[in-house]
Amino acid sequence: MDLDDELRRLFHDDRLDVAVKPGIDEEIVGGARRIRRRRNAVTGAFVFAVFAAGGFAVANIGGSQSLPPAESGTLTTTPPTSSSASVPPPVIITQTHTVTVTVEEPPAGNAPNSNNVPAGYGKLKLGMSQADALASGVLVQPSNTALGPCAGYRSESVPADEAAVVLSPSHGVARIRLPGFAKTSAAIGAGSTVAELKAKYPAAVPQGSGFAVDMPGEPAWRYVFSVDGAQKISGVRMELKNSDCTLS
Amino acid sequence: MTAVLHAEWTVERGGERAEIVGDFAEFVRMSLPGLLRYGHALTGNPHDAADLVQSVLEKVGSRWQSVLGKGDEPLAYVRRAMANTHVSVWRRRRKENLVSDFPETAFHDVNRLEHEPLWQALRDLPPRQRAVVVLRFYEGLSEAEIAAALGVSKGTVKSQNSKAMATLRTKLGRD
Numbered sequence: 394m395d396l397d398d399e400l401r402r403l404f405h406d407d408r409l410d411v412a413v414k415p416g417i418d419e420e421i422v423g424g425a426r427r428i429r430r431r432r433n434a435v436t437g438a439f440v441f442a443v444f445a446a447g448g449f450a451v452a453n454i455g456g457s458q459s460l461p462p463a464e465s466g467t468l469t470t471t472p473p474t475s476s477s478a479s480v481p482p483p484v485i486i487t488q489t490h491t492v493t494v495t496v497e498e499p500p501a502g503n504a505p506n507s508n509n510v511p512a513g514y515g516k517l518k519l520g521m522s523q524a525d526a527l528a529s530g531v532l533v534q535p536s537n538t539a540l541g542p543c544a545g546y547r548s549e550s551v552p553a554d555e556a557a558v559v560l561s562p563s564h565g566v567a568r569i570r571l572p573g574f575a576k577t578s579a580a581i582g583a584g585s586t587v588a589e590l591k592a593k594y595p596a597a598v599p600q601g602s603g604f605a606v607d608m609p610g611e612p613a614w615r616y617v618f619s620v621d622g623a624q625k626i627s628g629v630r631m632e633l634k635n636s637d638c639t640l641s
Numbered sequence: 642m643t644a645v646l647h648a649e650w651t652v653e654r655g656g657e658r659a660e661i662v663g664d665f666a667e668f669v670r671m672s673l674p675g676l677l678r679y680g681h682a683l684t685g686n687p688h689d690a691a692d693l694v695q696s697v698l699e700k701v702g703s704r705w706q707s708v709l710g711k712g713d714e715p716l717a718y719v720r721r722a723m724a725n726t727h728v729s730v731w732r733r734r735r736k737e738n739l740v741s742d743f744p745e746t747a748f749h750d751v752n753r754l755e756h757e758p759l760w761q762a763l764r765d766l767p768p769r770q771r772a773v774v775v776l777r778f779y780e781g782l783s784e785a786e787i788a789a790a791l792g793v794s795k796g797t798v799k800s801q802n803s804k805a806m807a808t809l810r811t812k813l814g815r816d
Binding site: 552 | 664665666668669670671672673674677678680681682687690691695698699700701702703704705706709710714715716754757759760763774775778779806809810813
């Protein structure tokens with residue numbers, strides 16, 4: 394056998410599989426959290442102080458740590474604590490989020506399990522009002538291109554797409570694009586094949602150069618899968634079926 | 642404010658879960674089996690694979706938001722980081738452990754892999770040559786992509802690759 398082929402065969406060998414040690418995922422998440430906490434300890438205390446106490450007593454709160462505030466420069470552009478949602482938060486808000494988490498420790502895995510929650514991704518739900526969506530903090534930058542009466546936004550999870558999230562003044566959140574690693578409940582995501590998509594979603598119908606699948610739920614919505622030249626899924630969006638937005 | 646560490650998903654009305662996840666914990670759960678396998682190919686043994694995956698994921702996870710913000714595919718990013726870490730950090734360790742203690746219990750299958758001449762020959766390659774071979778034949782990357790991933794020139798990738806292939810051919814010829 395040709396050496397090239399033999400190498401490919403070897404790297405496809407099942408014997409390369411390594412058993413996943415139980416609990417290792419939590420260990421890794423905890424380890425990442427520790428590293429971040431160490432790095433951001435002082436910055437975190439600083440932001441907390443700004444948020445909670447209006448920015449004094451910083452030196453005392455941060456005093457127990459010797460690490461330099463790694464990203465303290467960004468603090469000057471941190472917007473004032475936003476209770477109003479009329480202006481979408483600038484990109485820099487991402488930093489504030491990361492830092493604040495080091496102060497508050499939410500319990501992991503407390504997902505809502507009610508059957509009445511509308512479909513969505515993270516804090517965003519389809520049909521959620523424009524004001525609530527803007528207040529969620531996950532929309533980072535509005536786009537200049539109008540989509541009918543609607544507006545597109547880059548999101549924290551898909552910053553590369555200027556219309557990752559589309560907001561309609563009358564219908565609320567009309568589109569949520571998923572990040573590349575996200576999968577639907579049927580485990581279809583970027584990289585899945587069209588054959589896999591059709592097997593998992595027999596109701597898929599062609600739409601544009603991809604496919605759409607109507608999903609049960611209120612408000613009515615569907616998945617839209619874009620497909621690349623190699624007949625693989627290149628992107629997944631959740632969209633309201635009925636909105637006044639021009640969703641291409 | 643606390644979204645970064647939450648497991649985030651929603652449930653559709655009608656029962657079927659539209660579970661879609663954007664957080665690091667879920668990324669780890671989804672990608673672990675594949676990354677361990679890839680780490681095994683890179684390092685040559687399951688112990689080092691687990692260590693490599695864990696240390697790289699912890700570092701990446703500590704900067705998860707900014708990794709997502711770069712717009713790279715996070716899985717690809719992690720795999721490149723593993724290749725790089727293996728080449729730079731693992732070099733000494735791997736040499737020390739070359740005739741390493743092997744877990745006798747849980748890995749019978751792997752032990753059979755150990756007896757394959759090609760696998761043995763790969764294990765003896767220097768880490769960078771091995772990384773080039775893995776990126777090329779496991780990941781299917783082009784020379785330019787390998788060069789970018791490892792931060793070396795295309796010429797280096799070419800020469801490392803031909804050295805590696807020559808060594809493999811020689812060893813297999815002998816065996």
